[in-house]
Every structure is written in structure tokens, then in C-alpha cells.
Amino acid sequence: MGFMFLPSVSTEGGKDKNPLLIPGKVVKITDKKTWTQFGKDLVVKDKLQWHLTGKINLRALGRTYSNVNFAKDVDIPGFSGLKNVSITAFSLDSSNSTNVVSKMTVMITQNSTVNIESMGDLTMELYYQNVSIGNGIALNSSLTTGETFMHVSGVIISTPQSLPLLGPLISNYLGSVDSPVVAKIVDCSNPLLKDSLVGIQLNTILPSNPQNLVKSLDFDSVNIVPLNDKIVGMKSGSVISIQQILGPNSPMDILETSLKVDLIWGERVLGNLEYSAKVEGGDKPTFSLPIDGNVSMIQDGKPWATFTEAYVADEKVVLRLKGKMNAKVKTVLGIMELSGLSMESSVTLVGMAGFNDTTVTNLNLPRDAKDGGIKIFISVIMKNPSVATMAMGDLNFLQIYKGEQIGYLVSKNVTLVPGDNHLNLSGSIILPKNESSVRGNDPNRRALQEFFNRYIAGLTSPVTVKGNANTTTNNIPEWVVKVINSLEITTEIQGTNKKIIQGLNLNSMEMSIPGNASSNTDDGYVPFGSSVSSVFVSPFGFNLSTSEVSTKVSILYNGGLAAVMEDYSPWVPSTSNQLLNQLNFTLSGVRFKIVNRTLFEQLSAALVNQPYATFVMEGSASAKVHTAIGPLSLEGVEFSCPVTIKGFNKFPPGDLVMKLPNQGITGGFKWGMTMDVALQINNPTIITLKTELMGMNHSFDGVIFGPVTVYDVVLLPGSHSYVGKVVFYKPQPHETHKLKVMRKFLSHYSDGIDCPLVLYGNEMNAPLLVPGMLDLVSSTVFPGQPSKLLKRTLLNVIPHFFPFDFHVHLTFANPFKVDLIFHKFSNFTVYQVANDGTKTQIGKLEEKVLNPPFVVKAGTYGEAPEPFLLTINSHIISIIDSLIGSTCYTEGVCSLGMEQFGPVQIDFHQFFVVEKKFSQK
DSSP, X not given: OEEXXXXXXXXXXXXXXXXXXXXXXXXXXXXXXXXXXHHHHHHHOSEEEEEEEXXXXXXXXXXXXXXXXXXXXXXXXXXXXXXXXXXXXXXXXTOOSSOEEEEEEEEEEEOOSOOEEEEEEEEEEEEETTEEEEEEEEEEEEEOSEEEEEEEEEEEOOOXXXXXXXXXXXXXXXXXXXEEEEEEEEEEXXXXXXXXXXXXXXXXXXXOOOOOSEEEEEEEEEEEEEOSSSEEEEEEEEEEEEOOTTOTTSOOEEEEEEEEEEEEETTEEEEEEEEEEEOSSTTSSEEEEEEEEEEEESGGGHHHHHHHHHHHHSXXXXXXXXXXXXXXXXXXXXXXXXXXXXXXXXXXXXXXXXXXXXXXXXXXXXXXXXXXXXXXXXXXXXXXXXXXXXXEEEEEEEEEETTEEEEEEEEEEEEEOXXXXXXXXXXXXXXXXXXXXXXXXXXXXXXXXHHHHHHHTTOEEEEEEEEOOOHHHHOOOHHHHHHHHHOEEEEEEEOOOSOSEEXXXXXXXXXXXXXXXXXXXXXXXXXXXXXXXXXXXXXXXXXXXXXXXXXXXXXXXXXXXXXXXXXXXXXXXXXXXXXXXXXXXXXXXXXXXXXXXXXXXXXXXXXXXXXXXXXEEXXXXXXXXXXXXXXXXXXXXXEEEEEEEEOOTTXXXXXXXXXXXXXXXXXXXXXXXXXXXEEEEEEOSSEEEEEEEEEEEEEETTEEEEEEEEEEXXXXXXXXXXXXXXXXXXXXXXXXXXXXXXXXXXXXXXXXXXEEEEEEEOSOSOGGGHHHXXXXXXXEEEOOOOSOSEEEEEEXXXXXXXXXXXXXXXXXEOOSSSXXXXXXXXXXXXXXXXXXXXXXXXXXXXXXXXXXXXXXXXXXXXXXXXXXXXEEOGGGGGGGGGGTTOEEEEEEEEEEEETTEEEEEEEEEEEEEEEEEEOOO
């Protein structure tokens, strides 16, 4: 079939076999038909035989032999049908919008020593189940001993015969099933080998390459509907990303799909889901697939319940979907059915995070509950950060504060949705009955008291609601009960911003001002008492009544802190009326510590001098209250209320009245005199003011003569009588104006004429009152004393010469508590008074200096030791008889004194009656 020239070779003696190497020699084919048959046999047979004949030149034993005949049969191992063919790589990624391009690497393993280094380009037709499904070409092929790799690229061709097979083939490839395929050589670019190789079939296996058609899966939404202990309805808005199994440039449209997957959390299988649906938008790499099916749970839903608990509690959970899926797809090859594809995708779900973002928007405790507790309504916004919607049914909760149960709540027919869930819960504040409550050691009550106290103080309080469901009460599957009972949601309840005590009204106020003027000091504490009516606005609607109150109060004035109570007051009885918003109690047995003397002095001054004084009482109160759930103690109820009370307004006219008989002169001294004045003080306020003394200076006609002081003052509301200690200082001889005013004052007083006084507060007051009293200017009337100093007038008619003279015997009364001393009478004129009040002068008394002075003892009367000479006018003598028993009037100047006080001159004026006529002598 051909020939070739052999190269020179050498052999070694003693060897049966010597290698013959024929490097790079060319065989010239002389019989192509035989060569073709040889090539075919080489491929299919295990062994074949070459017969070599020819002439050789031989040199041996030193001699050369030419043209020696040579004939030899040589065994050549064949390729044994190329049975060991495998596909080591396969890809459709180079496909485009018009063709499905396949690329594969084929490994041929054979043990023949025959190597074909250049087979040329091999064109093959691909078959599956004896149906042509495409073609391919292996460029620059060769075949060597051992492993030979051929790189084959081609096109998958869709025909009416092949299309039904392509879906199963691709399904097998993407799944777990190996597929037998055949590559039949239909052409070879090497003409010497073409006839030998065409028609050769390479039988191989397209190994499966398990891939997920679904590259990723996310849930836009999940709707979980409990049906029973075995089945849960599940709807989800899923976003699916698809593997482009034909490559990124070859379109694939998912038309329909069906799933049969297990839902796996961690290593736990929760249940399985079967679902089929048509797909919209499946021509896109990522599309939405609404899943609406039922999950058949295993183990009566126990694993599902555990998963749901974690889903509710955690910030995220990972759910795996593992199983099989089928899909009807449209590609450039046509519409194919892909079946049995592996599906395993993990979905990271944002969990509900324990609903830790739950906000209470409203809390209402409107009334007593029928179960013996307090009705409660709470509105909350429960944020669900997940995409899940979950039907929960009725949510039953226990209310927990500081680890103690204080009530229960329920929200009806709840379906939790993503985002904000507005829930309205109702229930009761009611304390459980347990051994501790029976023994009186009730931690639940203490916890509830603390909650109420924080609420009314405007503070936030962490309150926990804990699921408390059961299948009997809630009529829901057991797994849902387990999920509900796993709920433990803590939220902050904001206390009320409403002030419970919104106003204070002092019905009475008792204030003891410490210290005295002599020491000019005090201990800095003001004892205080008051009957208080407050505007008490309960933030709750349930019945609440107070029985006792204790308060700690501070007084603020002019924006600053003036005085404080250092501790809470003793518990005192209280009454309340919830409908009228009233709370009545007393402040008793308390005292304020002065922390800013200036401010307290200003407040005292306002009370003394202003019509009204406004100050602020702030602090906190504690109350023992009775409720439907028993006694509670409310503590730290803060308040800050302006209080306006009526002030003394500088004791306007009529509030300071000096009363008759005003004859309480108690002492006469060289420097002046003292007297007690019956003083009626009208207190128009609610204040009971207690102080050791209250001092004012009295002034007449612009001249201050001394102080009037009230000691041991208890200034009660209303009009009450007091004794004012008056000191009257005698002016100095050079103070002529003051002496003149003093003469007028004493003259009016002795004649029974009222004197208007101006009163000025002075420093003779408790230190805290001094600034206010120094601003005090008031007025009163100093009553003239009502008694006639000229008690009796006896007229003795004894004429001596013309005009006629008469002796008058005068008796003087002393209504005072000190001796009255008469020194001199001068310029006395006597008048007769007619019925119409007309005065007719009848004469004058002689000027008389009494030496020794005439003394009338305190509280007595006495006749002057000598008669006075009355000189009658001449024209009056005819009516002298008519003077007896008639009303007369006299005026003159009297010099008198009181004990050591005086003598001072007074202008004496008095009406009198001539009592008796003496016989002539």
C-alpha cells in the first residue's frame, strides 16, 4: 500500500532484539484503497499486522552485502474502537441570540503505540437517543498514545425531532443524570485520513453538572396564615434571579415553573412546599414570582414553631429552600420542558427583632373593671421590620413591670404586617393573688405603685408584655400558641405631662415670724400651717380617693427660692372629690427654713403692704389612696402652683381702730408718758400672723411722738381686740413746733376730741418683718378721752364790789391710771349756753397758780383746795339766778402734769352745769 526508505541502523551481537527507530520518514501511499482500509481497521481493531518487504545493504564481520532480500511481519496495536472517550468540559456560555453554541473538551484515552500527529479538522454530528441534535468541529486534531484532548465547538440545532429531546438532555445536564451522546465524524480535512475516519462514532457520556436554575431568591413579602397543626398557608412575593444556562447572550424566558422544596432552617426541616405557577416577566434575568401555597409541616409544626419564634425574636434568619423544580422555558431552540432541576437557595429574612421598636401612643385607665381591677386601654405602634405578614389571632399578654405581673391585655384578631402595626389592647390592671399578697408582702403591688408613681411624675417606664395564649382560649394551632407565648416585648410608657396638682388655694394660713426686735436675730425657721384646697386632676379615670397626704413644699418669690421644708410633713388626713377635681388637706406641724432672707422679707412686705400677694408653692406630695385593686401609695407627685392671697394692704382706714374710753395712761415720766390703747385690728386676710411684737410710730400733724407696739401678736382673720402700748415722747424745749403740736394733741385728747394719726411701721418688729413694716404707712383716729375733767362746779354768790365777784368751787376728776397734777389755770372765760347753742360770755376766772400743785389721784376726783374768783360782767348780774342749773362753757389754759410728766399747757374747753347756789355771807 506504500513504501518508505529506512535509515542506517546498527545492531549488537548477542541480542535477540535491537530497536529500530525510524524518525520522521515519509510513507508514500501507493494503494489508497488498502490504506483506507488500514485506517479503518486501525481505529476499530485491537491489533493488526503490517507485512514489510524490501532490499537492504548489510555489513557484518567486516564484509558488505548488498541488495539482501528483507521480509518481516510486524504487529501493530489498534485503537480498539476508541471506546474510552469522555467529555471533561462542557459549556453553552458562548450561545447568542440566534444559536446555542456548545463547547466541550473531549478526552480520548488509548494504549496504541500509533500516534497520528495531524489528523486535520474533524467535523462531527452530535446525536442523543439516535437523533441528531447538532454538530461540532475539532480543529487541528491529533491522536497520541495515552490521553488526547480535543476541543470541539459547535451548534445545538433544534428540529422537530430534536426539540423534544433537548429539554430532557439539558435537564439531565443541569441535574444529576449523565446522558449518553454520540459524536459521528462526518468529515476530515486530511484527505489521507478522511475516508478512514468518516463514519467513525465516538460514544461518550455528557456528565451531569448540577446547577441551580435559580441563582438567588429573595422575599419581598411573606404572608403566613395558620391553618392547623399540620398545614400553614404561605404567600410570598418572591424575587428570583435565574442562572443563564445558555450563556449571558442567549435569551431565556421562563414561562411556567413548579416547585417541590423542603423549607430548612439551620439543620431542621420545617416542612415542604409544592407550588406551580405561570411566570410573568420571566424573560428578564430577575423577575417576581408570587408563591401561594401550603407548607405541610412535620412533627405537628413543632420545628416550624421553633423557627417562627426565632423569626419573631431575631433581627434576621436564614431559610433554605431545597428540592426540585420544573420549568417551561423559551429559548432560541424553542419551548422546552426542564424538569427535575436541583433547587437550593438561601433566603436571608429580616426578622421581627422581638418588636423592640414598639411605641405606646396612648394609655387610658378610664374606670374600674368588672373583674375587680382597673380597666386599661393601650394603643401602640408595633414596628415589624420584616417583610412578613402573620395572622396571629387574638394576642393575649401579661403585663410585667420590674419582673412582676401587674395585669393582662388582649388585642383581638391581630394580623401583623410589615412596617407599622397599630394595635389597640384592652385588659385590666389587676394583681394576682398569691401567698405573698396574703402575707402582706406583695411585690406585685410594690411594682404597680412604682409604675404609677413614675407615670404621674412624667417619667418613662419600661413595661414588658409577655405572651399568654392557650389553644382553648385562643382557638389557634398549638404552634401559634407557642409563638405567642415566646413574645416578650418591652416598650417605654411615657408618663403623663399633665400636672396632677394644678392649683393650690389656701383657705387659711398660719405663719409664726421668729425673733424679736431687741435681739435683731432669729433661728431662720418659720412655723407654718394651712388648710389647703388643691385642684387635683387625676390622670386616671378609675375611682381613686385619698385618705392621707404628706407634702414637702418650697416657697418661691420673685423668681427665687425663699424658704423650704427640710422634710416631708407628717401624714395628715385628706379628702378628695374626683368629679370636682378637689383634694383637701392641711399643712400642720411644719416649718420653713429661710434660705434667702431677702426674698422672704420681700414676701412678708408684700403681705403687709399689698392688696394681694402672689408667690409660688412648689414641691412634691405623697398620698395614700384607695382604688379598686386596694390601697396604693402615690409618691413624689410634683407640683408648682402660684398662690395669690389677700394682703393686709397697709391696714387701710378702718382696719386699725383705737377704741374708747382711751384713758389708759399708765405712766408719766420726765421724757414723756406711756399708755395702753384698746386697739381693734381688722384682718381681712386668711392669714393668722404670729409674732412677738408689731411696732408702729404714731404721728399727729406731721410730728412723730413715739411708737405704739402690740406684743405677743396673734393676728387672727377678722376683727379682734388687742392692747397697744403707746409711748409719747415729750419734745425738747427748743423744739417749739413739736411743743405746739403736742399742746394741740393733748388739748384735743383731754377735751374728748379725736385726733387723726398717721402710723408708720418701725424697726420694733421681728427681723423678717422689719423691711415690710418700714414701708407701712397707715392711719387711725386717736379718740379723745370721754370723761370731763371738770367734774363739778359750785357757785357761791358773794358780792364785794361792782362788778360783782363770785367764788367758784371746782371739783376735778382723774379718769387715768396715774396721778393728775394741776399747776396753773389762766385765761379762763365762762359762757352761758342757750338752748340753741348760743354762747353768752358771763365772766372770767381769776388766774391761779396752785402752790403746791393740786393732785388728783389716779381714778379719783377732788375739789381744788381754794375757790376760784369769778368776775361777772355788769350786765349779767340781773340773770345770775338763771345760772344755777344751766349749761355753761369754759375755755382757758391749764398747766398740768401726770406724775413726772409735765407740767404742760393744754387748751382747756368744757361744758359744765352750775350745780348749786351758796347762801350769802
